[in-house]
Every structure is written in structure tokens, then in C-alpha cells.
Amino acid sequence: MSVKIYNTLSRKKEVLKPLEPNHIKLYVCGITSYDYCHIGHARSALAFDMIVRYLRYLGKEVTYIRNFTDIDDKIIARAAEQKTSTEELANRFIDEFYVDMDKLGVDRPTMEPKATEHIQEMTDLIGELIDKDMAYPSHGDVYYRVGSFAEYGKLSGRKLEDMQAGARIQVNENKDDPMDFVLWKASKPGEPSWSSPWGDGRPGWHIECSAMSRKYLGDTFDIHGGGQDLIFPHHENELAQSEAANNKPYVNMWIHHGFVTIRDEKMSKSLGNFLTIRDILKHYHPEVLRFFIFSTQYRNPLDFSETAMQNAMTGLDRLYECLAAVERLTGECAAESKQVASAKDIKKLETMEERFQSAMNNDFNTALAQGILFESAKVINKITRQITDLPPQADYDLLIQAVATIKKLGAIMGILQENAGEYLSAKKSAMLAEIAISEEDIQELILERKQAREDKNWGRSDEIRDQLLKHRIELNDSAEGTGWSIKKS
RNA sequence: GGCGGCGUAGCCAAGCGGCUAAGGCACUGGUCUGCAAAACCAUGAUUCAGCGGUUCAAAUCCGCUCGCCGCCUCCA
Numbered sequence: 001m002s003v004k005i006y007n008t009l010s011r012k013k014e015v016l017k018p019l020e021p022n023h024i025k026l027y028v029c030g031i032t033s034y035d036y037c038h039i040g041h042a043r044s045a046l047a048f049d050m051i052v053r054y055l056r057y058l059g060k061e062v063t064y065i066r067n068f069t070d071i072d073d074k075i076i077a078r079a080a081e082q083k084t085s086t087e088e089l090a091n092r093f094i095d096e097f098y099v100d101m102d103k104l105g106v107d108r109p110t111m112e113p114k115a116t117e118h119i120q121e122m123t124d125l126i127g128e129l130i131d132k133d134m135a136y137p138s139h140g141d142v143y144y145r146v147g148s149f150a151e152y153g154k155l156s157g158r159k160l161e162d163m164q165a166g167a168r169i170q171v172n173e174n175k176d177d178p179m180d181f182v183l184w185k186a187s188k189p190g191e192p193s194w195s196s197p198w199g200d201g202r203p204g205w206h207i208e209c210s211a212m213s214r215k216y217l218g219d220t221f222d223i224h225g226g227g228q229d230l231i232f233p234h235h236e237n238e239l240a241q242s243e244a245a246n247n248k249p250y251v252n253m254w255i256h257h258g259f260v261t262i263r264d265e266k267m268s269k270s271l272g273n274f275l276t277i278r279d280i281l282k283h284y285h286p287e288v289l290r291f292f293i294f295s296t297q298y299r300n301p302l303d304f305s306e307t308a309m310q311n312a313m314t315g316l317d318r319l320y321e322c323l324a325a326v327e328r329l330t331g332e333c334a335a336e337s338k339q340v341a342s343a344k345d346i347k348k349l350e351t352m353e354e355r356f357q358s359a360m361n362n363d364f365n366t367a368l369a370q371g372i373l374f375e376s377a378k379v380i381n382k383i384t385r386q387i388t389d390l391p392p393q394a395d396y397d398l399l400i401q402a403v404a405t406i407k408k409l410g411a412i413m414g415i416l417q418e419n420a421g422e423y424l425s426a427k428k429s430a431m432l433a434e435i436a437i438s439e440e441d442i443q444e445l446i447l448e449r450k451q452a453r454e455d456k457n458w459g460r461s462d463e464i465r466d467q468l469l470k471h472r473i474e475l476n477d478s479a480e481g482t483g484w485s486i487k488k489s
Numbered sequence: 490g491g492c493g494g495c496g497u498a499g500c501c502a503a504g505c506g507g508c509u510a511a512g513g514c515a516c517u518g519g520u521c522u523g524c525a526a527a528a529c530c531a532u533g534a535u536u537c538a539g540c541g542g543u544u545c546a547a548a549u550c551c552g553c554u555c556g557c558c559g560c561c562u563c564c565a
Contacts, residue, residue: 259559375512
């Protein structure tokens with residue numbers, strides 16, 4: 001089975017064929033660190049986290065590089081506002097980024113180079129481009145000569161003429177052509193700067209990724225990723241720089257994920273409709289956010305709403321309830337009992353992993369993959385439901401195996417990784433903290449109701465149940481006694 | 490204006506030329522229960538924005554129309 005990935009460059013799904021057998025080299029554009037990260041950043045980090053985890057699950061070696069842009073116009077402006085240095089500001093938000101990533105359980109990439117630590121690599125690359133006359137110095141800046149790169153526009157599917165016709169290009173008399181973009185910027189007084197053959201300055205944005213990817217992954221590597229908004233100009237320009245400098249293809253496959261929207265609009269600071277990762281995690285378990293993000297395929301837009309998050313939570317709870325039922329089994333089995341699972345049930349569970357893989361192999365279809373987990377949970381519930389006392393050995397083995405598989409597959413999306421019982425009880429106590437009744441009071445009322453029920457005093461029994469329901473406490477009677485849960489508001 | 494994407498049941502979402510159009514949430518009926526809840530079972534799109542076309546066969550391919558979104562300026 002092979003992994004198929006939608007390649008932005010070819011606009012088709014292609015089979016992933018690493019340059020080195022079984023070793024995939026991946027570069028992803030990370031954050032520009034000047035503020036807290038929002039859900040869009042979370043989607044980016046989680047999408048590639050999932051992709052890397054899946055490829056590793058398949059037994060492939062993955063070298064995963066994700067950079068930090070720690071010098072740019074915004075960082076300079078924000079640092080000035082806050083009367084601090086760009087370095088201090090950038091580092092502070094890199095630390096905050098890690099706080100969020102750790103909470104989300106995002107694995108660290110193999111390496112996370114910072115732009116400011118690779119100035120030499122960038123100036124070397126710029127020098128090579130100048131030598132080839134693909135770039136030219138002008139008044140302390142250096143520009144890339146877009147018109148000299150015949151294939152310019154091949155990633156984003158644009159033609160130079162089209163862009164010039166309608167684009168809002170700011171006039172810059174230093175450029176030979178308005179479409180040329182900056183590789184090196186002369187620094188203004190007071191701005192951070194590094195020395196270069198063209199005078200003191202700082203790198204343009206695009207050059208850092210070309211320089212760092214070349215250093216860590218080579219002239220040509222397998223996959224380059226980022227958000228769809230990076231296709232143009234960022235990735236188009238990277239491609240132009242790298243291919244012109246190296247005379248080799250830059251990247252085999254480009255992966256671009258979709259945006260998180262709110263009320264179907266892209267989140268942005270100017271619209272004021274963005275939510276930070278920590279805002280979300282105040283109200284939701286990190287796995288709920290992961291579950292939500294993977295409820296659609298990574299290339300589709302994903303609309304954030306409270307309702308959607310509630311749905312995600314309900315769905316995740318359902319899976320945990322299923323796991324918890326199996327976790328409660330003690331391991332003690334009934335001797336010589338007939339297996340309750342039907343041949344069809346057994347087949348569904350036995351093919352779960354295979355079906356999951358085929359979903360993921362098709363451009364990381366996590367939505368379908370989640371569906372397979374739900375189908376499996378349904379089968380497990382059906383079996384556990386039929387087991388009244390001790391489970392037959394064959395069923396027990398099947399359930400344990402199925403749950404282990406669900407957890408293993410869940411790990412790729414980073415869900416279902418907690419002990420189910422603990423997850424559910426932690427959730428319960430968190431919700432309990434929000435309502436005006438204590439666990440002791442609940443237990444007391446349950447006890448009183450138990451007595452009432454034994455006395456067949458249904459009136460009092462129902463009264464207690466209604467009373468608890470007012471506090472959003474829902475009772476459920478079963479063979480083992482009365483349990484309770486908290487209803488969503 | 491140019492480029493790209495999307496439009497599938499009340500909502501979310503798979504499906505990428507051919508088995509009964511996955512799955513989730515919500516709803517309804519049944520089993521269970523003293524009654525409930527949970528769980529399980531059952532039920533819902535003769536139809537995939539609309540109109541044409543290609544094909545033995547289309548939600549899936551092509552064309553046009555309508556609607557929505559993104560990129561073309563920093564952006565995940």
C-alpha cells in the first residue's frame with residue numbers, strides 16, 4: 001500500500017516516493033513569533049504532526065524541519081511598541097508557542113532552526129544568485145530578478161503578466177521590475193542588522209526557508225508544507241530562489257493545508273475574529289481540539305464554532321465511553337461460554353486497522369479514519385452490551401485487542417490517549433466545579449433514592465432525580481447500581 | 490480583472506466512473522427500565538446547487554449558470 005498525497009505543484013494526488021528509500025525529508029514553514037498562536041497555527045502544527053506520526057507509524061524515517069521566523073517587519077514593529085528587542089520578543093513568543101504545543105501534545109520536529117541563526121547561509125545563497133545574475137544589489141538592498149526565472153509562477157499557477165495586470169504592487173524605485181522581491185534589506189537606523197557584502201541589513205522573508213532547508217535537507221527534498229496562504233508569494237519565491245541557485249528541482253511534493261474560519265471567514269487580526277490556542281484550551285480538553293481539527297480532511301476549510309466544538313466533545317466522549325466499558329473488564333472470563341461476537345463483528349474489528357490505513361493513505365483522510373473508529377466502537381459496544389456477566393474468553397481477547405488497536409490508531413491523531421476512566425472522571429469533576437452541587441450531596445441523594453426505590457416509593461425517587469437534573473446531573477440505573485453524569489448545558 | 494477551491498440529509502462530513510451515497514451530532518420509533526438515562530436495534534438523501542453533454546454506467550468526467558470562500562499585500 002502506498003501513500004497518496006495531493007501535490008499543489010501538480011494539482012494531483014501522487015504516490016509518495018521518497019528520494020532516499022524509506023526516509024522522508026519534510027520542511028514546514030513555522031510561525032513568525034511576535035504574538036500568541038491562534039487556532040490556525042494549531043491546525044498547521046497538528047496537521048503536520050499527524051502526517052509525521054502516520055508516516056512513522058508506517059515504519060518510515062522522517063526528518064522533519066520546522067523553522068522559526070524570528071526577524072521580520074512585524075517583529076521589529078511589535079518590539080518597538082513594547083520597548084524591547086526583537087530577540088527578546090521573538091524568544092518570548094517562541095517559549096509561549098512551546099507552552100501551547102506541549103499542551104496540545106505536538107511532537108517536536110527533528111530540528112527547529114531560527115532565521116537569525118542562519119544569516120551566513122542566507123548571504124551565501126544570495127551571493128550565488130547574484131553571481132548567476134538572478135539577483136542584483138540596489139541601494140543596499142538585494143532583489144531577485146523574477147523575470148529571469150522562466151518557470152516563475154509554476155507553483156501558484158499564475159502568470160507574470162496576469163499578476164502585473166491586477167495586482168496592488170507598491171512602487172519601489174530600487175527594483176528593476178515591480179515583481180522582483182527582496183532577498184536582503186538594508187537596515188534603517190536602530191533596526192537589528194547583520195553585516196553582508198551589500199552593507200548592513202537583514203534577510204528578506206523568503207530566503208530563510210531556502211537557506212535553512214538546503215542546509216538541513218539538501219538541494220532537493222521530498223515534502224514542503226505550510227498553509228494555503230503561503231503558496232503565493234512565499235513558496236513561489238522560495239522555489240524560484242532555490243531552483244535558480246541549485247539548478248535542481250527544489251521540492252517533489254508541496255502540501256498545503258486549509259484555513260480555520262469563523263463564520264466562514266478566515267481568521268485574521270484585522271477582522272478581530274481570531275481565537276488563541278490558550279483561549280480554546282481554557283474550555284476544552286486538548287484532545288477535543290485535535291478531534292475537531294481532524295474531523296475534516298486537512299485541505300478543507302474548517303469552520304470553528306462552539307457548536308462544532310461541543311459536537312466534537314460529544315463524539316470523543318462516546319469513544320471514551322466505549323473504551324471505558326472494556327477497561328472495566330477484570331480479565332476474569334467465563335469458562336466454556338459461547339462467543340457472543342458474530343462473524344461479521346469479528347471481521348469488522350479485525351479489518352479496522354487495514355481500513356484505517358487505506359483512509360489515511362488517501363491524502364491523510366482523517367475524517368474517514370475517524371468514521372472507522374466510530375464503526376469499531378459501535379461493534380465493541382454491541383459486544384460489551386451482550387455480555388451480562390463474565391465475558392467468554394474469545395470475546396474478551398477480541399475486545400482487548402480491538403481497544404489496543406483503537407488506541408494505537410488514535411495516537412496518530414493524538415486522541416484517545418488517556419486512560420478512559422480517568423478521562424471521563426476528570427471531565428466530570430471539571431464540570432462539577434461549574435455547577436452548584438457537590439459530589440457528596442449527589443451521593444447522598446443517590447443513597448436516599450436507592451432506599452426510596454427499594455421501598456417502591458417512585459414519587460420520591462423521581463423527585464430526587466428531577467432535583468438532580470436541575471443541577472444538570474443525570475442518573476442512570478444499571479445492574480451495578482446508580483451512576484451519574486453531567487448533562488451538557 | 491487573474492488564479493485556486495468549495496456547494497452531498499436539520500447541522501458537520503466521507504465518497505474521486507460501476508456493490509444498499511460511510512461516519513458523527515440532532516430528531517423519531519423499538520429493546521432495556523418501576524419510569525428514565527446510557528447502550529443497542531431500526532428509521533431518514535430515488536438523490537448529491539441548477540441546466541446541458543460524454544458514457545452501457547456520473548455525486549464522481551466535460552461545458553455553462555447560480556451561490557460561497559481563499560490567494561493575487563504580512564498571514565497557518
